[in-house]
Amino acid sequence: MKQQTTAMPENCVAVIGAGPGGLAAAKWLMAHGLDPVVFEASARLGGQWNSACATSAVWPGMRTNTSRIMTAFSDLDHAPGSATYLTQDEMLDYLERYAFVSGLLPTLRLSTRVESLEAAAGGGWLIRSASGGRERSEVFRRVVVATGRCGTPSVPEISGLSGFSGSLGAIHAAQYNGAERYRGRHVLVAGCSISALEIASELAYGGARVTVANRRQRYVLPKLISGVPTEHAMFNRAAALLGGVLPPPELAAGLRAKVLAVAGNPAQFGAPAPDDDIFAAGITQSQQFLPAVAEGRIAVMPWIEEIDGNRVLFRGGRRGEFDGIILGTGYRLSLPFLDAATAATLGLDDVHMDLHDHTFHPDLPGLAFLGLYDLVGPYLPVLELQARWISYCFAGVVPMPSQAEMAEGVGRARAMRAGPPAVPMHVAALGFARNAGVDPDLSARPDLERALLFGPLSAVSFRLDGADALPDATLRVQGAAAAFGAVAHPAFTAEEQAIRGLVRREALSSAA
Structure with missing residues (x-):
């Protein structure tokens, strides 16, 4: 029927x-x-x-x-x-x-x-x-x-992957359920995503011997920069507005300089050097990965060429034997x-x-x-x-x-x-x-301009103007910006003042 x-x-x-x-x-x-x-x-x-x-x-x-x-x-x-x-x-x-x-x-x-x-x-x-x-x-x-x-996990095509014979098997990061079963074993983590590096770090500090294989080395940001969550400093309104006024090569160079200033180059920790073009290399995040590399807890290899039983051949000719493989290769x-x-x-x-x-x-x-x-x-x-x-x-x-x-x-x-x-x-x-x-009008709030430009791009920062504005949004935006001691007062630093000058026209025109 x-x-x-x-x-x-x-x-x-x-x-x-x-x-x-x-x-x-x-x-x-x-x-x-x-x-x-x-x-x-x-x-x-x-x-x-x-x-x-x-x-x-x-x-x-x-x-x-x-x-x-x-x-x-x-x-x-x-x-x-x-x-x-x-x-x-x-x-x-x-x-x-x-x-x-x-x-x-x-x-x-x-x-x-x-x-x-x-x-x-x-x-x-x-x-x-x-x-x-x-x-x-x-x-x-x-x-x-x-x-x-x-x-839906993305599993790369790797010759011999389906026949991997390590005792702990090969899984995608989506199936990872904690470090305990890997303690004392040799584990290969494939990928440079946030989840891959977080899992590799957890395994390394949990007693496993860890190798990470990358298609390309990305720049690695920590979760905190001088006590301030990284996204407060890196993913703010000023950074977005700069993208509208700077040509891509200049934007890439400025972003790379900032990342190097707060996080260093992975090569300084013993990982491969990423591409000088930060947009080509990409950015990832982990608080503990690079320190673990520097301490010898994690080895970093090129991408996987092929797998034969429990043996892995990496690009460039190096080999290793592993008990388990975890694919942090995204979705x-x-x-x-x-x-x-x-x-x-x-x-x-x-x-x-x-x-x-x-x-x-x-x-x-x-x-x-x-x-x-x-x-x-x-x-x-x-x-x-x-x-x-x-x-x-x-x-x-x-x-x-x-x-x-x-x-x-x-x-x-x-x-x-x-x-x-x-x-x-x-x-x-x-x-x-x-x-x-609902993008806030920066020109209408000079006392809030620094918080809106250099504070976190929080959801409440978009409840100031337009439909569904909140009466307490100003106080909450100020509180979010001042959290962790980041943007506690309206006075711009010299560096912020220079950036403000670059983006001010873009900000004002977009709010008009």
Whole structure:
């Protein structure tokens, strides 16, 4: 018997995924009079932060690599006394509190998997879902896809990998469950991502003999710079605005000089020297990796040429025997529920999809994508800004981008396929804020200008102007900037004054 299809009310918006992005989308849709219906395959919300979720890649003892200020939404701070870097359990508790105080619990359909999403014959989007043996077919006028970027491990093609015979086997970092089983054993960690270096460091200080193999050596930032969380100093508004006024070679040289000043060159610690072009080399983060290399706890090798049993041949001819391999090689973009026609329209592959500002497509009306980019830096402020823009568009607070604007944006996305897939957090944040009309006017707040330029790019710093401004935003922005003793007063340093002069015209023009 043919399954009956239900046409959902015009006001209903489907949100696929109840991780941070999906929760933010639901909160802001509801705040503007729309009724979100949140589909979540797991029995509990939280996405990556829910360790019981099938696609979660967290491990016991894992902590955030961004501070509590930058790992929060604008409407809910972390509990007083929280550590600078939060545990997985604390983050899951935070997201559950956010859902509760935002009134989202009735919107959640937990243990409900979306099996397919396709354009409906009469307009809108047909979602087929399954829960507890029951299947549903529903048509929504609007849908937000917020399933996250890190659900499907990317496993590189390495000759002999499937036949690796070390006693601890070969796994992806998504399957890592702590250092204990590796104690006293020789482990190869492949990759230079944050998770790869954090796992390698944990293993090294947990009693394992560790080798790291890199395709290329990246510059490595610590989590803290002189006691200040790195993202407060590196991913701020001034850094984003500089990108609009400096030519790329000058921008790269300035960024490299700053990274070397605060973190040093990996070659100083005994790792390979990265490419002089910091954009070609890339940036990663770990508090303990480079010190562990300097102490001889971690050896660094070139990439893997081939594997024969438990023996690994590295490029350049060096070899080693290993008990286990952990692949910290990232994740591929995967949206298996999309029908073939929609995936083809998006140009979807393992890395890319062609969207206007990572969100809309002119040929897919009513469909939005949230948080499916490879972001460098803190996610939650960016997810909230994108969620606000989407909700503002759907609710009519700001106009939807025109067909011509979206077509131009898709063209930009296609042109960028040849470049690095990663998006810097501060660049994404300002882009979404401008689209939503909530980028603060620096000229209107001279006493807050230093905090806004050189303090953390927190979610609450985008609640000063535009829709949904908060009366206490100024005090909270000042408090976030002054945290850790970073920006405690409005007087600029000489270096900051010089940067301010460079970006002032860009900042003023973007706020106008």
